[in-house]
Amino acid sequence: MKELEEIKDCLIEMKNLSSLMVDLAFSSVMYDSEDIADEVYILEEKMDELTLKVKKLALRAAKYEENPEKLLSIIEMATINEQISDSAYEIADLVLRDVEPHPIIRKIMHDVDEEIGRIKVNKGSILIGQPLKQLKLPTKVGVRLIAIKRGGRYIYNPSKDEKIEEGDILIAVGSGIDRLRELSNEKGEEGEFIEEEE
Structure with missing residues (x-):
C-alpha cells in the first residue's frame, strides 16, 4: 500500500531527525552556539511537518485496514519522535534566549x-567535488559526518560515494572540527589538504 510505504519513509526520517536534534541541542548549549541552536529550530519545524504528514497518511490507510486500530501505534511512534524533538528544541532555546548555562554544563563540555x-562549504574549498571515500575525513581530519544539509534537504549518514558541493552545510562530530572549518574555506581562504601519510 502506497500510504504505508510513505509512512515508513517518514518514520525513518523522523528517527534520524530526532537523534540529530538531540546531538545538536546539547552541542549548542555546550559551545554557546546560536548557529547550531538555529539549526535545531529549523529541524523542529521539519519534524512538525512530518508528524502531521504521518497522521494524515495513517488516516487514509485506515480506510483499507481490516483492523485500523493497528495504525494507532504508528501515530504514537510519530508523536514520541515529535516529543523528543520538542525537548531538543527546549534545550537549544536556552541559547537563543541567552540563558547563562550552569557551570556544570561547562564541566561537561571539557569532559566530552x-x-x-x-x-558551511564555501567557494574555493578543496572539499568541493570530492567523494567522502576519497577525503577519508575520519582518519585524515578526525571528524565523522552525521549529515549534510543541501538546500532544504538533509542527507543523513552520507555514503562514501556522496560528493561535497559548494554551499553544503556539514554537520560533523569529532576532534577535528576546526580543521574541517579550514578545509571548508569558511573564512574565504585557500587551503591545502594534508595527505595521509603512507
Whole structure:
C-alpha cells in the first residue's frame, strides 16, 4: 500500500531527525552556539511537518485496514519522535534566549572528547567535488559526518560515494572540527589538504 510505504519513509526520517536534534541541542548549549541552536529550530519545524504528514497518511490507510486500530501505534511512534524533538528544541532555546548555562554544563563540555560542528562549504574549498571515500575525513581530519544539509534537504549518514558541493552545510562530530572549518574555506581562504601519510 502506497500510504504505508510513505509512512515508513517518514518514520525513518523522523528517527534520524530526532537523534540529530538531540546531538545538536546539547552541542549548542555546550559551545554557546546560536548557529547550531538555529539549526535545531529549523529541524523542529521539519519534524512538525512530518508528524502531521504521518497522521494524515495513517488516516487514509485506515480506510483499507481490516483492523485500523493497528495504525494507532504508528501515530504514537510519530508523536514520541515529535516529543523528543520538542525537548531538543527546549534545550537549544536556552541559547537563543541567552540563558547563562550552569557551570556544570561547562564541566561537561571539557569532559566530552568529541565536538559537534555546523560548517558551511564555501567557494574555493578543496572539499568541493570530492567523494567522502576519497577525503577519508575520519582518519585524515578526525571528524565523522552525521549529515549534510543541501538546500532544504538533509542527507543523513552520507555514503562514501556522496560528493561535497559548494554551499553544503556539514554537520560533523569529532576532534577535528576546526580543521574541517579550514578545509571548508569558511573564512574565504585557500587551503591545502594534508595527505595521509603512507
